[in-house]
Amino acid sequence: MIISKKDIPGFLDKLISEYQVFAPVQEGSYTLFKPISSGADAVLTADNTKLPAKEIFFPQSEKLFSYNVTEAGAKLETAIDDQKKVIFGVRPCDARSLVLLDNVFNNDKFQDPYYLTKRANTIMVGIGCNTPTSTCFCTSVKGGPFDTKGLDLLLVDTGDAYVVEVLSDKGKALAEQAGFVAASDADKASAAKVKKEAKVTCQVNTDGLKDKLDVNFYYPIWDKIHEKCLGCGACTYLCPTCHCFDIVDDALDCDGCRVRNWDSCAFPIFTLHGSGHNPRTSNKERYRNRIMHKFKYFVDNFGEIACVGCGRCIKNCPVNLDIRVVLEDVRGSEARLDS
Amino acid sequence: MPKLAEQIKDTAKKLLAEQKVDLVVGFTEGSLPLRGTPFFARTPEEAEKLTWNLGCENNLANYLRKKTGKVAVVAKGCDVRAIVALVKENQINRDDLYIIGVPCSGMIDRKKAAALLDSQEILAIEENGDTVVIKGTNNSATAKVTDLMHSSCRDCSYGNPVIYDELVGELLPEKEAADFAEIEAFEAKTAAERRAFMNSEFSKCIRCYACRNACPMCYCEECFVDCNQPEWIGKSAYNTEDNILFQVVRVFHCAGRCVDCGACERACPMGINLRMLTRKLVKDVKELYNAEAGVNIEDKPALATFTADDPEAFLLKE
Ligand code: SF4
Ligand code: SF4
Ligand code: SF4
Ligand code: SF4
Ligand code: SF4
Numbered sequence: 148m149i150i151s152k153k154d155i156p157g158f159l160d161k162l163i164s165e166y167q168v169f170a171p172v173q174e175g176s177y178t179l180f181k182p183i184s185s186g187a188d189a190v191l192t193a194d195n196t197k198l199p200a201k202e203i204f205f206p207q208s209e210k211l212f213s214y215n216v217t218e219a220g221a222k223l224e225t226a227i228d229d230q231k232k233v234i235f236g237v238r239p240c241d242a243r244s245l246v247l248l249d250n251v252f253n254n255d256k257f258q259d260p261y262y263l264t265k266r267a268n269t270i271m272v273g274i275g276c277n278t279p280t281s282t283c284f285c286t287s288v289k290g291g292p293f294d295t296k297g298l299d300l301l302l303v304d305t306g307d308a309y310v311v312e313v314l315s316d317k318g319k320a321l322a323e324q325a326g327f328v329a330a331s332d333a334d335k336a337s338a339a340k341v342k343k344e345a346k347v348t349c350q351v352n353t354d355g356l357k358d359k360l361d362v363n364f365y366y367p368i369w370d371k372i373h374e375k376c377l378g379c380g381a382c383t384y385l386c387p388t389c390h391c392f393d394i395v396d397d398a399l400d401c402d403g404c405r406v407r408n409w410d411s412c413a414f415p416i417f418t419l420h421g422s423g424h425n426p427r428t429s430n431k432e433r434y435r436n437r438i439m440h441k442f443k444y445f446v447d448n449f450g451e452i453a454c455v456g457c458g459r460c461i462k463n464c465p466v467n468l469d470i471r472v473v474l475e476d477v478r479g480s481e482a483r484l485d486s
Numbered sequence: 487m488p489k490l491a492e493q494i495k496d497t498a499k500k501l502l503a504e505q506k507v508d509l510v511v512g513f514t515e516g517s518l519p520l521r522g523t524p525f526f527a528r529t530p531e532e533a534e535k536l537t538w539n540l541g542c543e544n545n546l547a548n549y550l551r552k553k554t555g556k557v558a559v560v561a562k563g564c565d566v567r568a569i570v571a572l573v574k575e576n577q578i579n580r581d582d583l584y585i586i587g588v589p590c591s592g593m594i595d596r597k598k599a600a601a602l603l604d605s606q607e608i609l610a611i612e613e614n615g616d617t618v619v620i621k622g623t624n625n626s627a628t629a630k631v632t633d634l635m636h637s638s639c640r641d642c643s644y645g646n647p648v649i650y651d652e653l654v655g656e657l658l659p660e661k662e663a664a665d666f667a668e669i670e671a672f673e674a675k676t677a678a679e680r681r682a683f684m685n686s687e688f689s690k691c692i693r694c695y696a697c698r699n700a701c702p703m704c705y706c707e708e709c710f711v712d713c714n715q716p717e718w719i720g721k722s723a724y725n726t727e728d729n730i731l732f733q734v735v736r737v738f739h740c741a742g743r744c745v746d747c748g749a750c751e752r753a754c755p756m757g758i759n760l761r762m763l764t765r766k767l768v769k770d771v772k773e774l775y776n777a778e779a780g781v782n783i784e785d786k787p788a789l790a791t792f793t794a795d796d797p798e799a800f801l802l803k804e
Contacts, residue, residue: 174690175757176597176605194607197756198692207692208722278623280607282518375524377548380694381755395721406722411694416712465700465753466544467516467523 148311148327149334150302155309158325159186162233166270169203170235171196180234191236191304193278195457199387200234200241201248204265205409207384211261211394213404227260232269233321240285240455242273242297244387250449251390261407270317273298274309279347282458284471287351290455293342303338310338351471353442353452356478360443364435368480372473373434375466376413382460382470383411383437388453391417412436438473487613490588491538493654494560497586498533501558507584511549512560513542520594520611520618524549536560540613540631543593545749547702551577559583560654562590564638564747566647567780568702571743574787577705587650589658592631592639594618597757599634602627637761638748640664648781666769672762683762684730690756691729693721697760698736700753703743710735737763742771742788745780 170189171178177197252259276292299318302309393410445453516523522542527533547568603622641664720728777788
């Protein structure tokens with residue numbers, strides 16, 4: 148199927164009447180996913196959004212329930228967002244990150260209704276990347292600029308139009324409802340050409356990385372790797388696969404709500420116990436955890452690396468602590484079986 | 487710049503070879519275009535990797551507080567101001583620190599460079615004396631270095647390190663102190679307009695604390711935002727009021743101590759205009775106390791001293 152670029156605002160306007168539609172909108176020098184009220188607000192630039200699409204499903208601060216205590220007793224009110232949503236213009240790496248996050252929010256032990264309700268009610272319309280940026284390394288971590296995991300529809304930019312790939316029943320229904328016309332053979336050929344020509348130039352070799360991480364917890368390499376890290380939350384908060392949270396009560400007298408906030412293993416209070424003990428006493432242990440969690444623990448737990456290669460942490464680290472360099476250093480380090 | 491880099495390397499190698507210091511904190515080539523990245527050299531071989539370019543923008547004073555032993559640091563003007571301020575606050579032992587001073591005429595703001603490429607990705611920046619060539623995927627632009635500087639560098643009149651043990655390169659001609667035109671324009675706004683500015687800037691804040699952690703003067707063992715008994719501030723980022731409170735308190739905690747290096751603003755991933763606040767306090771401290779942080783090693787910090795001649799009668803004279 149195909150949709151002409153000039154028809155996109157109209158297509159989105161129609162969706163807006165039925166769905167809450169999220170799309171990248173310009174915010175100064177970058178784009179962010181925002182609910183849009185006019186199809187014309189959506190911008191599809193070459194670069195990915197500043198914050199990943201995960202924030203739609205797992206917002207930075209999410210009210211879990213509100214409470215109110217009176218003499219008559221306590222009243223609890225839970226608000227689960229079950230609005231029907233369309234995410235328009237999500238990049239393949241961000242879509243794949245949600246497939247990874249599903250493991251965390253939906254497994255044998257835990258099913259998170261807040262996240263899962265939003266996931267179930269959302270249609271994901273992706274856009275392929277014709278010009279991957281120099282920090283994109285999705286192809287090194289099982290993704291790619293036209294990867295379809297986690298998507299219901301994928302748009303391929305062929306110049307004046309988007310050739311639409313239908314990837315699920317949800318996607319099919321949306322495409323039919325929108326009245327997309329069939330793509331000609333020529334259109335299909337130009338989509339195939341675009342896909343072939345898009346090159347992810349940056350490669351990160353993960354061969355043997357896990358083997359190293361399995362044994363090098365105490366290896367001196369960790370004394371050096373973190374040294375310039377400031378211990379801020381920029382890399383974890385901007386990462387599409389980071390999912391740590393902290394739960395707090397925002398309350399005034401007898402009215403309040405319980406809120407789930409993003410947390411980061413880079414912060415000194417991340418593992419601070421109530422007793423005052425902190426098993427991760429310094430930045431060394433914290434930075435090691437970031438690498439271990441993404442490239443070892445997540446693999447142990449769910450069989451996948453918890454990085455989709457979006458490059459956000461590379462572009463946004465204030466001291467240019469580049470995860471690609473760190474992984475290469477870890478891989479190149481001598482593994483010792485000491486513990 | 488390549489010449490400065492060579493001199494820095496030579497100085498560092500010599501200091502390490504002669505065991506005058508155990509560590510040299512400087513910059514090495516980063517992984518992105520025109521990006522110097524902090525680097526720690528402990529051997530003359532490692533010192534070979536040191537460099538100097540227009541992207542050595544981090545304030546290295548930040549790394550000196552927790553270090554033990556004899557340490558040398560490659561420090562530009564604003565790094566040295568922070569070192570001076572930290573020495574006065576007993577955070578750095580001057581006797582254990584060897585300052586390799588580098589006169590600095592300003593570092594390049596890659597956001598300004600990217601704007602010249604229609605916000606396309608920068609693939610390379612080539613230094614060429616007073617100009618740089620910025621290259622993108624299929625376009626390029628030439629610009630004067632002075633037009634691309636960070637705003638803090640544009641306003642800085644202490645590019646020449648105020649103290650050092652050894653100077654690398656030539657001292658630069660003295661620069662006149664910049665005015666506070668932007669701050670005055672902000673002060674002239676109505677309360678509602680200033681409020682609107684704060685709301686629009688801090689609705690973008692994600693509370694990642696990169697600003698705080700990049701600031702050489704923010705070093706409290708426990709920051710007030712991290713404390714939960716009592717809880718001074720809401721932890722959730724959906725509340726712009728709390729985001730504003732965080733930054734305003736941070737800025738007040740740095741009153742009379744902020745050296746106007748711009749490290750906080752550079753670190754902010756969300757591009758928030760933090761210098762409007764930090765520089766407002768720099769202006770106030772200058773006007774009220776005729777003081778500037780970290781510009782000489784003798785003066786007491788503005789908020790840690792008093793004088794019997796203070797015009798505020800309530801202080802001493804009654
Ligand atoms: S790696 Fe960079 S972004 Fe991440 S915590 Fe360290 S300084 Fe911050
Ligand atoms: S670790 Fe970095 S590159 Fe990987 S998914 Fe997270 S932000 Fe993207
Ligand atoms: S432990 Fe760290 S790296 Fe892992 S998800 Fe949490 S914040 Fe991200
Ligand atoms: S990492 Fe891959 S999928 Fe993500 S924006 Fe870059 S090219 Fe596209
Ligand atoms: S660096 Fe920016 S986004 Fe992060 S806490 Fe500071 S002001 Fe907020």
